[in-house]
Amino acid sequence: MTDPTVRALRLLSLLQTHRFWSGGKLAERLEVSARTLRRDVERLRGLGYRISAEPGAAGGYQLQAGSALPPLLVDDDEAVAIAVGLRVAAVGGLDDAERTSLSALAKLEQVLPRNLRRRVAALQEHISPVVWGEHKRVSADVLAQLALTCRDRERVRFHYTARSGEETQRLVEPHSLVAQGPRWYLIAWDVNREDWRTFRIDRLAKLHGTGVRVQPRQLPGENAAEFLKADRPGAAPQYEAMFRLHMDRRSFHTHFGAWGRDAVENAEGVMEWRVRGRTPQEVLAYMFWLPDGVEWDVCSDDDAVRAAASAFRDRLAQLAVR
Amino acid sequence: MTDPTVRALRLLSLLQTHRFWSGGKLAERLEVSARTLRRDVERLRGLGYRISAEPGAAGGYQLQAGSALPPLLVDDDEAVAIAVGLRVAAVGGLDDAERTSLSALAKLEQVLPRNLRRRVAALQEHISPVVWGEHKRVSADVLAQLALTCRDRERVRFHYTARSGEETQRLVEPHSLVAQGPRWYLIAWDVNREDWRTFRIDRLAKLHGTGVRVQPRQLPGENAAEFLKADRPGAAPQYEAMFRLHMDRRSFHTHFGAWGRDAVENAEGVMEWRVRGRTPQEVLAYMFWLPDGVEWDVCSDDDAVRAAASAFRDRLAQLAVR
DNA sequence: ACCAATGCGGCCAGATCATGTCCGCATACC
DNA sequence: GGTATGCGGACATGATCTGGCCGCATTGGT
Structure with missing residues (x-):
């Protein structure tokens, strides 16, 4: 020493x-x-x-806590915990946290020893059902790998299945990753087609880096999110429903905290809470987190939500003792 | 330089x-x-x-990734993302990850500048409903603070509401934190009562450190988890239900990945999946993550689960256009 | 085949830094 | 008052760091 x-x-x-x-x-x-x-x-x-x-x-x-962050010296277990947490945040749709989660993740994954990486992957699979849905799941591995290549402007190859079902092989220079509703998109310069393209990450397979690093290119338009919006209008449909809960304002906020901040008290002891989600199912899932012993009902304008609700109701009606 | x-x-x-x-x-x-x-x-x-x-x-x-982890040099945004991820993991019940998440979190929170800590707290409130339930929510702030004092053997004071409703003020030397099912417990030496006690963290209020550091004490018994088990038998009830899905084995595993590994194929194209949860609601919540267009039903031996199911069914039956 | 850009490491001289020891001082707890 | 702790000045010695120079090897493009 x-x-x-x-x-x-x-x-x-x-x-x-x-x-x-x-x-x-x-x-x-x-x-x-x-x-x-x-x-x-x-x-x-x-x-x-x-x-x-x-x-x-x-x-x-x-x-002590200062104005600057000291270098974080973590042991193996802690590194695994951090990586898992970040992957959940990135894939699970934590709004704004997604992008920074990815950049932190890129840093960590870059230096994560192989055995730890395996542990992360194993743990990742145990994580919350939040990552499921109607859409195909996005692999956190792929996301982390792409985050690295975007940062380093490294050319990558992958197979891409277009909406039509046609499968092509691509060689691109990654520019950025954008989360749009439930989906992740890669914005990249397609080397063969000599133009910018957006790729849905769940349609992409056999990804591997080429090791070739290139000069950064200027993306037309404001920024990546803007570009995506122009390229894929209406990529993020939203579903909504309204829950009416018979509870007073105070206990409502005690229970839901900041989540329920949009709710309004429409009559004495009745809270109206408009919730949004990426799928009809997700909207309805809120009902599972309502406090016990409280009267509530739910309504929605949206045919898709109501169809999902009645499907669930029919299924529950058939619930039997095994 | x-x-x-x-x-x-x-x-x-x-x-x-x-x-x-x-x-x-x-x-x-x-x-x-x-x-x-x-x-x-x-x-x-x-x-x-x-x-x-x-x-x-x-x-x-x-x-490159080596055998040892270099010190992690993260910027402010990334630190916030890491802290949020760790708090979700700790509070959200990620099985084994809980303890190490807390230790990593303790390291980070110790040095997190005040303004960043505020951002973390603000973001934390936006996080997934997984942390809700019937039980009172455990505050990640309190958890993080206790993790620090456990590590440093710093005496803390707090108000504690016993099951009987009686409120007392305590002065204890924290020993460890244990997650038991949906709840977190603090195991500590009660200075005034001169004995070991376990405290449910959601019953604890007005926590603050005294700044006094003490010698570590030897906990009787194997370890903290054993101690808790002896002190609070049966603290973690489990609910379960069985889902029967009409899908073939391959598409089932594609959809659920490692989550569905317990499922068995009981007949050609019918998967039986036994799921567990901390509350009846949580068990039933699985149904929201089933793929669209698949036939399924659910059954359970458990009266509590079936009561919850029929309550949901009745509510959904009343779903109206707003 | 050649050139330019890059990384590698030896050598050297001078400047700088780091170390351990010794010292007296201030502070906090018992 | 005693003891354990942190603070920092002074000093001599030895190690180190630095910049500049050199020739070499490797890689990729022209």
Whole structure:
């Protein structure tokens, strides 16, 4: 432990895993004298990390929240947990979080050792049914891989099945990923066709990078989301329904928190809550999260939602003791 | 940029955000000569990070997946995304992931600047209804805070509402957090009562740390999970139901992936799938994720599940056009 | 075949930094 | 008051870091 650089990292790591350390302990761990340790702490402070210290018998050093984030030193298990969380966020449709989740994921996956990557993939499969739906599932693997190639402007090859069912092989320069409702799209420059194309990611197979990196290209139009909107109008249909709950405003908000902020109290003790979803089923799924013992009903203008509802009702009517 | 330590961190950061860099660019960014840059790269390699390099006109440096994880250098947005993902995983009940999610979260929250913490809290509220249910929601804030105090053996105070409704004030030394079915428990040494106690986290209020750190205590028994099991037998009731789907084995597995691995094909083209959940509602919620256009029915031995089903059916029968 | 761009690493001289030791001081808890 | 802790000045020694130079190897394009 003779290199100051190594020590700086180790020190940060130690301060991240146990909040309090005495100088003596730290010096021992780092195999340096107490004086040198103080100098190391001083250096980290100079770098912007807020390390507080307390004198006295119960004293010690502590890494505090500062204005800048220190490098995160995580162990294997934690890295797996982070990767899984990010993949759920990216695929599960967490609104705005999607894009940044992907960029963080790209960073992590780039350096994730192979065995950890396997664990992530295994865990990923246990995750919530939120990722299901009518549409084909988007593979988080593919998404993570594409995020990397977009970032690095690396050409990729894949097979693509067009809406017509025709299957073609493509060689493209990825530009960006956009989530549109339940679907993910890749916007890329198609090398053979010499034009911009959008690809639905669930239609794409046998993806692999070519290792060839290219100069970034200028996408026509404002940004990727705008481009997609122009290219695929109406790609994100929305379904909605209205729930009417017999509960007072306070208990409603206690139960639903920020989720229910759109609800209005239409009469004393009756909350009206308009919910939206990507599929009729998803809209109706809200009913499973209503509190027990509360009177409610649901209504909708939308034929698709009502058709789904009556289908569910018929099925439930047949529920039998096994 | 004259300090080698700073440069090492910056270099890692640069290599994490763009996969490829030429030596010249890097040297320019770090404001050192190309020779020094090579030495820096050499040093990082000596530290165990695998940095590959390619000579030639299209050459450059690249950080690869190695056996060890480099320190993660994330920007603000990414940190927020990570924190949100981890909180969802911890609260949403991702089985084994819970404990490690919490430990990673503790690391991150410890150093998360205040403004970012606000963003995390705001986003957290938009997250999936999975966290709802019959039980009171567990606050991810409280959970994260407790994870920190457990790790650091910091005494905390809180108000606790016993099952009887009696409210007491407690001063405890947190030992560990355990997820039991839908609930989270804190296992701690109660300072005033001089004994070990378990607390349901959703019954706990006005939590704040005292800043006092104490020596770790030895928990009687194997580990925290064992202790809880002895202290609160039968804390995790399970509900179950059986879905019968008219689909062939292949399309079933295509649709459900690893989730459906327990299903068996009881006759040609009929899959039987036993699902479990923490509440009757959660069990039934599976029906919303069944593929469109497939015949199915559901059955259950459990009175609670069947009561919930018929309640839903009645409600759906009343669905009206608004 | 040639050229340009890139990475690699040896060598050197001078400047800089890091280290351990010793010291006195301040602070907090018992 | 005693003890454990953190703070930082001074100093001498030795290690290191840096920039500049060199020739070499590899790669890709002209």
